Amino acid sequence: MSSILIDQLTTDGGTLQCSVRTSTDLERFISDDPFRTRYDVSIEDVPDGVLAIPILAQVCPVAWANGADVYVDEIDATFARALENVEKSLCDMHDFLEGGTLYARRTIEPEPETRDESGLLFTGGVDSTCSYVRHREESPTLVSIRGWTITPSSADDEKWDALKTRVSGFAEDHGLETAYIESNMLSFLDHPMLLAHYKRYVDGGWYSSVGHGLGLLGLCAPMAYARGMNDLYVAATHWKGIDLEWGSRPDVDEYVRWAGTKCHHDAYELTRQERLDVIADYVRREDPSLELQTCNDRIDGNCGHCEKCYRTAVGLRLAGLEPSDHGYPFSDADYHDLRQSLERGDWVLGQDERHMWGDIRDRAREAEPATPAEETFFDWLDDADLDVLVSTSGPPLTHRILRAGARNAPNIVYNAMYPAWTTAKAGLRFVRSNR
Template sequence: MKAIILDDVAVNGKRIDISFRVDKKLQRYFQQGNHLFFQYNDDLKDVPVSVAAIPFVANTAPLAWITNSSIYVSELDKSFYDCLANIKKAYQRMYPDVIFSGEIHVDHLIENSYTPEHEAAQLFSGGLDALATFIRIKEKKPLLITEYGWHQHSVQRSKVWDADEKHVTRFACEHNLDNILIHSNYGTFISAQEIDRHFLKKLGDSWWHGLHHSLAIISAAIPIAYKEKINCIYIASSYFRGYRAKCASDPTIDNEIKFASGHVFHDGYEINRQEKVKLVVDYYANKETDVNLRVCFLNEKNCCHCEKCVRTIVGIVAEGSDPSDFGFPITGSLSQHISDFLKDNVKYFTPARIMQWNLSKDRMKENQEKIMDQELVAWFVMYDFAAERKKALLKYRLTKFVPIIIRRVRTRLNRIRMQNL
């Protein structure tokens, strides 16, 4: 059986460095150097190796399972090891066409424990889902944890991260809370493109979205949660009950994660995205505090042009609020802005995505008297996403696809003629 072997876990000050080896057949799935690191803005004193090793196992376990490989670790927290079997079963139910095999071998299982001193920590990006979860659990005074996992071999500053850090630290200060900032290469130390090349078709989803990101993000927070003696790590739901989507972040997976005396909770799965928008809008309705939802996680500010931005804008409008009050400054006609976006992009909408947009449309119908932009209401509440997508696809194929086919046929015929001369 192919092997992934953890060689060393070095816990020094605010940093964890992990080195490992893999069989030649697996090396194509990893970047050169076989190195995974985590850097925190707080000291990791008293965090044992058995806990510091958790992020390595969490990041590599799904790959071991789909490649029928074994992970070898000297020591590991027993609570985390015990929860892996249920996580594996959850993945298997989610992806029935892929066999999840492989094993995790541990020489020494360590029964770590502590008496919780803090009720909650929250993975906090500043986005809609995260803000909705914060509002729901704010009385627990959560430790706010924000991560950037896209470094290469070392920490490199970026304008996007600087904007994120500024936003979350200001938010924490306003609410008299503490921040934990985590830098890592968990998003790059594995070659996602190479995994997708072999497994995308079988999985029906990408490695990062379908198998990796939730375990990576949650496990990065576990060493600091152990140090701070946190009872529960909260992660905001991306989807909601009834939304058909495969995703690494799912309550059947996240809620199984255990470590020492702590556990994880996938929050907000029982409410949909529009209900989260309402929660946020209502919360800030009588507050003078500025609100800046961080929807564009790859940009310094919300671009207001991508699908996620525009969908959030529509959701805010449907609640009778002004998107500019939530970090979405639209210049010119809002109605035209949304109309132009749909004209160019509705052809790419999946049925699941249309379901999300229809939530905002339905809310706009219910709430239309409170909506400031009546020009938008006039046409949007009548907009048929499925029908418009069908028309847009037909137009696209006629104007783009058919000419390409004709040109290729002509080229091939010309080659045949030249060969016959």
């Protein structure tokens, strides 16, 4: 019987660690390293049933993909009920998920101290900045997580330091607190093997398409419990009317909760361009020097030339702001380069980017172009076949072959191949975030 067993849960100040045992058939999806997460607040007084939430939030989707059961000593009753709802949503969303059963020796219903606080997962991108603007009266704690797009590897130390500096600066400017979480959740999971098995079923990667709504929110549980947070917000990537198979959606995030805390999928009723409108109104009224950070290639600023930088810059112009005033080097000459890159298929684009460029096109059809270069680009975009722009982008054949090989290899062979596979997959951009 396929199974995952959570055991040896320990805390030391703000550090959580536990080991996981699996049945033989699931060994390839879990590394030999223990699961570790470090918080900047003590979690010593957090009940074990809440401490188990971060690890359960990572391994349960893996179990559901394999029809496996999960065993844990203690679980918060509210979260156990939430998992049932999330499981149903993800299984309805993805045909390859089979589901499974969670078994716990004890369920608990703790009554945490609440201090009427809220938290917001924050990167400084369009979506999370819009959510800050919408909830700024609550003075939410800005929560930043290391472990997904910024890995726990020492090679990413500079990126993490840059993000912390930027978020801390934003928090200081706006009178907010911060919370920083560092975890090995994606190196603890064998993400290359998950990609090898399931990339063929999803538009993005495993974590983006399946795991990250439950995974990122669940990772916050001990911190939220210790801080007394009633509400935890995660900004929507997509919006009403877009039915994509994505790991963070209202029918996932809105179910996630535990003792004392409810999670919220925020601003789903707004398109990305409408979120930029919210930001633009806030900029004009209160914060004229606000800068956004959305770059695909840099964490310490915006390169101005990746797809996301171009997309955000065009959106800012349509919202009535000058991109160069808000972190994006952009001029009329960039419209020509942007069009060429889109036509050549220079970027790996998915269905979410197709919808976002469609959103820009809808707004551009209502707008009066400010310059001839802008008018030329919008005329081209009006006639462009966005489905073709997406379909011409995709992972190289070599990566698809490597995935197939890893998927079918016995564990002993896979373990020997793993270093080569890890090196090869490093060139593949398999996650897209902070849309």
